[in-house]
Amino acid sequence: MKNVAVVINEFGTPEVLKLDILDVPVLSSHDVLVKIEYSTLNPIDAKTRQGKGWGATVIGNDFPAVLGIDFSGVIVKCGECVDQNLLNRKIVGWSKLGSKSGSYQTYKAVNKEQYIVLDPEIKLDQAASLPVAGLTAYQAIKSANLNVNDRVMVLGASGGCGHFTVQIANDIGCYVIAVCSEQNLDFVSALGAQEALDYKLASLSEQASSVDVLIDLVGGDAGLDALKCVKSSGTVITVPSITADEICEKGSEMGLNVRGMLVDLNISEIEFLLTKMKQKKIHTHIDNLYKPKSIKEAHSMLESSHTKGKLLLDMTTI
Numbered sequence: 596m597k598n599v600a601v602v603i604n605e606f607g608t609p610e611v612l613k614l615d616i617l618d619v620p621v622l623s624s625h626d627v628l629v630k631i632e633y634s635t636l637n638p639i640d641a642k643t644r645q646g647k648g649w650g651a652t653v654i655g656n657d658f659p660a661v662l663g664i665d666f667s668g669v670i671v672k673c674g675e676c677v678d679q680n681l682l683n684r685k686i687v688g689w690s691k692l693g694s695k696s697g698s699y700q701t702y703k704a705v706n707k708e709q710y711i712v713l714d715p716e717i718k719l720d721q722a723a724s725l726p727v728a729g730l731t732a733y734q735a736i737k738s739a740n741l742n743v744n745d746r747v748m749v750l751g752a753s754g755g756c757g758h759f760t761v762q763i764a765n766d767i768g769c770y771v772i773a774v775c776s777e778q779n780l781d782f783v784s785a786l787g788a789q790e791a792l793d794y795k796l797a798s799l800s801e802q803a804s805s806v807d808v809l810i811d812l813v814g815g816d817a818g819l820d821a822l823k824c825v826k827s828s829g830t831v832i833t834v835p836s837i838t839a840d841e842i843c844e845k846g847s848e849m850g851l852n853v854r855g856m857l858v859d860l861n862i863s864e865i866e867f868l869l870t871k872m873k874q875k876k877i878h879t880h881i882d883n884l885y886k887p888k889s890i891k892e893a894h895s896m897l898e899s900s901h902t903k904g905k906l907l908l909d910m911t912t913i
């Protein structure tokens with residue numbers, strides 16, 4: 596067993612990402628050892644790599660650190676207190692938030708609160724993005740209390756969280772107004788959006804109005820402009836933490852019900868999303884599958900903020 600990992604030994608640009616061989620984690624009696632096949636790239640990984648946010652605070656000076664939160668793979672060893680029938684089962688899981696031992700590695704020990712055993716018909720690459728991006732979409736929608744026929748605007752609709760948000764809102768029966776750039780208009784329409792708006796064409800406030808709920812996955816000036824499309828006393832969930840205070844303040848001044856959110860990784864809601872996946876109500880669009888040796892290129896793409904669906908690391912191709 597060789598635990599090949601993508602590590603950082605300092606914070607910085609994508610250049611600080613290196614391949615290394617780490618010890619295979621020691622298994623405690625209640626854990627399983629997973630051989631990771633896919634790790635997902637999320638914007639928080641790039642922020643942590645840059646030395647920003649709580650992820651970087653947790654790492655402090657304790658290098659090497661392994662980035663990455665969610666993963667999918669196969670159980671290759673079970674601790675002595677774990678049901679041995681789990682051996683060889685496929686799972687989707689996540690690293691504990693606040694851990695410096697992430698999912699960009701071949702072997703990882705996880706406990707039963709950190710993974711779900713997959714039904715055979717769910718593909719590992721499809722499941723890998725559900726913890727962070729899938730749950731963020733689902734919890735934003737839940738927090739907004741979306742209902743059938745609500746007019747919901749999704750800002751950042753073609754990205755990781757956005758493409759799940761469009762599909763889940765469409766499944767509820769909402770009227771979905773998806774906002775993205777011109778090259779992704781057909782993509783978001785195919786996901787179920789009734790209207791697809793190009794944010795570069797004109798200010799959003801000139802393109803849409805009377806929105807019941809805005810799910811803002813972009814924040815900043817784009818998020819502030821989108822507030823103008825929301826009807827009086829409508830609801831706004833603004834997801835990027837970095838600009839949430841500014842958008843909440845402006846939205847409140849406008850009389851909107853506006854709040855931020857922090858994703859809560861939990862088993863029951865991922866199981867709900869897996870059921871939707873089995874029913875073919877949602878799927879993961881994989882924009883690109885990178886080999887670990889191409890991690891620098893993958894992170895450059897990640898921080899461009901123009902991902903279409905999700906970026907995955909294929910840990911089987913080391």
Ligand SMILES: NC(=O)c1ccc[n+]([C@@H]2O[C@H](COP(=O)([O-])OP(=O)(O)OC[C@H]3O[C@@H](n4cnc5c(N)ncnc54)[C@H](OP(=O)(O)O)[C@@H]3O)[C@@H](O)[C@H]2O)c1
Binds near residue numbers: 728776817836
């Ligand atoms: N609070 C939390 O718990 C939490 C959880 C997950 C994610 N997040 C944050 O939520 C944000 C979205 O995450 P993600 O994974 O979906 O990111 P992502 O995959 O990088 O998606 C970015 C998307 O934003 C679109 N975009 C860029 N500029 C835009 C603009 N001006 N107007 C409209 N769309 C624009 C891009 O569309 P085009 O390519 O078509 O331009 C792209 O599809 C990130 O800031 C992330 O850090 C927060």
